[in-house]
Amino acid sequence: MINIKKEGIILEKTALLFENESVLNPAIMQEGNVIHMLYRAVRAGNYSTVGYCKLEGATEVVQRNNKPLLIPCCEEASNGIEDPRIVKIDGIYYITYTSFDGINALGTLVTSSDLVTFTNHGIIVPQFTFDEFQRLAECTNLVNAKYFRHVRHFNRSKKVFIWDKDVIFFPRRINGKLAFLHRIRPGIQLVLITSLEDLTREFWNNYFLHFNEHIILDPVGSHHESSFTGGGCPPIETEDGWILIYHGVFDTSEGYIYSAAAALLDLENPTKVVGRLPYPLISPEIDYEINGIVDNVVFPTGTALFDDKLYIYYGAADNCIACASLSFSELLNELKLNPVVEENN
Template identity: 55%
Template sequence: MIQVKKEGVLLAKTLIPFEDEGVLNPAAIREGHFVHMFYRAVSQGNHSSIGYCKLNGPLSVFDRHKKSLLAPEFDYECQGMEDPRIVKIEDTYYLTYTAYDGINALGCLAISIDLIHFEKKGIIVPQISYAAFDQLAEQSSPINKKYFRYNEHIGVLESDLEKSLIWDKNVIFFPRKIKGKFHFMHRIKPDIQIVVGVENLKDLTEAFYQDYLSNFNDHVLLSSKHDHEISYVGGGCPPIETDQGWLIIYHGVKDGLYGYIYSACAALLDLEEPRKEIARLPYPLFKPELDWELKGEVNNVCFPTGAVVFDDTLYIYYGAADERIATASVSVSALIKELLLYNKQDDK
């Protein structure tokens, strides 16, 4: 079993109003010896914006802003900007996040060339009702029955039902174009899906998604397989390129006696055909075990969203109990070696 070191809590909430309820689920990107971190900051009333801090090395906070770097501006994000991820493709940084308007949670994009000024590009996932999704997705073959269970809008007022869309979160770009085209993961519960081969992000039109959803099962990347992820899976950190494939750190969820348990999980995808799963750990990479992971705003949560590599060490930044940001570290080479013991071909 792979050895993971829990490095401890990196960031905790402060008394500053924009983050006085919690800090969690950060995006992270390395530039030289520094790590730029963009984290979900929660204020009273569960309103989220994106805070910023800079690390000197993987574990030492060097600078931390006292106000949000990015905050809601538009109707589609009026109740919050949540769970950012970031990659650099060519000369542009792509920061994705979940926009929440009080009813719908949908994946959005902002871009930057300097990590200071960001241009919001809006929602980049399909905007479609569950009924329309169900009709399209089952055109070619039946879909997982869990899709209905997890995509009901529980608690939405009857007057708002017509505004309710299927939630599509955890938009995560691959950190380079593959065969000259954009690829990104997203998540409609209970699986992780993948969009491949997009020439220009302006091509993500309603017509594009009508065709995409009409062949929905072809775009499912990862589904629940092992006990620790039996309820559902979702995106985690941006893919890490290795010689053996794309290393994917994602989250897996199990419904336990005291509620859902969120664990960090690992898989390996083919470098040039990322829809192809090479291997997957049959156990959690790490799971809630310590007090600050077991108890918080949401108990029993390790939710990985950012990762950087220093030498052979992968540092994974994660939301701990939806209240604080912690770090875990693991040897990249050891993790790849362990993953390859569970080659998917061996399952057949």
């Protein structure tokens, strides 16, 4: 087992209108000793924007804006923007979040060169109904049957799409292609494209016809992630592969329990899982993780590395932002000690 240190709460809500209900699920961009934190800020009524603060070192907040950095700017995000992640590719910040219109929750991309001005690329995941998705994906019997257990929502005024969340880019191109993770429940999938213009309806039609080839991590028997999995932090590159810290969910009679989990992906073919921890990396154990707006939640969304110490930032019980630390080399070694012989079809 890996030695985990809970560093405690990093950020809590304030009396400011845009974040007076909770703060959670931060995107983390480390640049030397400085950390830019772009966090989900929730006002009363469960309406989310993205706030900003700056840290010196891993845990010291030295600046915090008194207004949102990013706000909804289209009808697709009329009920808020949620759970940002950030990477930097070829000098450009790629910031992803979930746009929510009250019915549909869909992955969206904005880019920036300076974290001051932003270009909105809109929704980049497929806008398919569940029936459209099922017709294509079930053409092969290799897809986990859980993908077809969808809770249908009905709304006369809006078209209802299958939820596609947790869009997270890799921090560099892989074999010349942009790579990003996304989550159609209950697993985590991978997209490889030459440019954003590739993401046409025809592309997604073909993608769903071969859906099983794009699934990276499905739920497994281990209780901490037996219900579903989802993206967490941007992948971390090592000589041995990409370390992926994600979330796993276990359904109990008391409700869902969200934990942080870890896997190791092949460096040049990240659809291949080469290592996976058989136990949760960080579980809800402390009061601020157990009791909150949503109980029993550790939801990892960003990391920072100082020497050999990896800091993992997470939303705790959907109420505040907390941090845990561990030895990076120990995590990598533990993943290598838990190889996956055959993870995907």
